[in-house]
Amino acid sequence: MPLRAKRAAALGKVVAGHAVRSAITTAMKPVSADVAARRDADILRFADDLVAVAGSMKGAAQKLGQLLSVVDVGITSTSARDEFTARLAPLFDNAPRIPDETMHGALERELGELRARIVSLDSGAIASASIGQVYRGQLDDGRMVAVKIQYPDIASKVRADLKNLQLVTKLAAKKMPASNTQAIVAEVQRQMIKEVDYRAELAHHQRIFDAFQGHPAWRIPEPIAQLCTEHVLVTEYLDGMAFDGLAEQDQPVRNLVGEAIYRFYCGEMYRTGFFCADPHPGNIMLLPDGRVGFVDFGLCMDMDYEDAEVQRKVFRALLSGDDDQAFELAVAAGFLADPEAMERSxxxxxxxxVSSWHLGDGILRMTPDIARRSVADAVLPSSRFYDGIRNQRLVETHAMARRTEMCVAALLGRLGAEAPWSAIAREYLGMADTATPMGQAIESWAQQR
Structure with missing residues (x-):
């Protein structure tokens, strides 16, 4: 049996098994404490089964793991939620490593004579990217670089594995009806096909680097375009504290990191419509100079003017308290596929x-529960809005934007960061002056460019 067929069959068993368990627990409503505990156990078993089957799907599995670990899939207890995330970790934290000699050989073949410019390459990958491994090296001019080398023959494997994700998508769509999971996964599929060609990522990276050179709050590593090819990406190496270590930092440090994350991922989304749609802990670090380092720009979105503008208008209306206008704009934009299914109010x-965490006035300290409530209200059957949202589908153009906001909320919750989020949003929407010292520093930097 071909590899893809074997994986498809195995995934089918996982999905079918979880569907049966879900049907049994659903039929036993109302949900008692015992039933809730059994449902949690079912979902945890599903996570184990999924890791066992999908672990060999390098890029596809990583993206799937990141998506499911952020979105609350119906688990009731806090401890079980944490356990669910931990059990999914092998999908993206412990990706299988390819031997150095294999990856170094791929680098030699890809760069040819230019390989001589990399005078040293450390043994052992410092990270596993979605479709490759990253090594630290040094150029002949002394600069330290990160060298991302694509797994040999990964393109054909990714294309096959992405087809199998549809089996999991069907299950997720039942649990999260309003999230338009199929559209999100379809976008991830398209983006991953693009990621197989590192030249597309280089174009994103170069655009973001050019936009933020000398930025006071964050730093983008410089791409070394001369050494980048379809299968190799070489960039400046950033050495900083990983996101997972930031929870132990003092509150002011966590606040600054959180504000930078919000401004980079959400603020730029509203300001320009071009944004990085992969706010993942592995892509964020705190640098020695106090700035935040952002890496990995394979998954980016470039919204057209009309889509970006309608996002801004809806958010402005919400911040201004004009719910009627927000509703009319949402209907006109197709945010609500069936507006008659929900009363205007x-x-x-x-x-x-869903957006309350960055709509309310004043300073808000983010927590994991705030992030989970936002996701639960948005997409889960447990939502008090479920009867109205079950027939709604988020327009595909905006699906990744909403996912990005949810992921940012989750990151801020893990940090326990506090800031005047709505005031910062008003900055980017042109509704108010700068709200924080970071905003003032960014404004000054922009004026001097």
Whole structure:
């Protein structure tokens, strides 16, 4: 049996098994404490099964693991939620490593004579990217670089594995009806096909690097375009504290990191419509100079002007308290596929509930529970808005934008970062002056460019 067929069959068993267990627990409503515990156990078993089957799907598995670990899939207890995330970790934290000699050989073949410019390459990969491994090296001019080398023959494997994700998508769509999971996964599929060609990532990276050179709050590593090919990406090496270590830092440090994360991923999304759609802990670090380092720009979105503008208008209306206008804009933009399924007041209450963490005035300290409530209100059957949202589908153009916001909320919750989030949003929407010292520093930097 071909490899893809074997994986498809195995994934089918996982999905079918979880579907049966879900049907049994659903039929036993109302949900008692015992039933809730059994449901949690079922979902944890599903995580184990999925890791066992999908672990060999390098890039596809990583993206799937990142998506499921952020979105609350119906687990009731905090300890079980944490356990679910931990059990999914092998999908993206412990990707199988290819031997150095194999990867170094791929580098030699890809760069040819230019390989001589990399005078040293450390043994052992410092990270596993979605479709490759990253090594630290040094150029002939003394600069330290990160060398991302694509796994040999990964393109054909990714294309096959991405088809199998549809089996998991069907299950996720039942659990998260309003999230338009199929559209999100379809976008991830398209983006991963692009990621197989590192030249597309280089174009994203170069655009972001050019936009933020000398930025006071964050730093983008310089791409070394002369050494980049379809299968190799070489960039400046950034050495900093990993995101997972930031939880132990003092509150002011966590606040600054959190504000930089919000401004980079969400602020730029509203300001320009071009944004990195992969706010993952592995892509964020705190640098010695106090700035935040951002890496990995394979998954980026470039919204057209109309889509970007309607996002801004809806957010402005919500921040201004004009719920009627927000509703009309949401309907006109197709955010609500079936507006008759929700009363106007319920629809705007739903939108506010999902986005409440960056709509309210004043300083808010983010927590994991705030992030989970936002996701739960948005997509889960447990949502009080479920009857109205079950027939809604988020327009595909905006699916990744909403996912990005949810992922940012989750990151801020892990940090326990606090800031005037709505005031910062008003900055980027042109509704108010700068709200924080970081905003003032960014404004000054922009004026001097």
């Amino acid at each position: 319920a629809a705007t209450e739903y939108i506010r509930a």
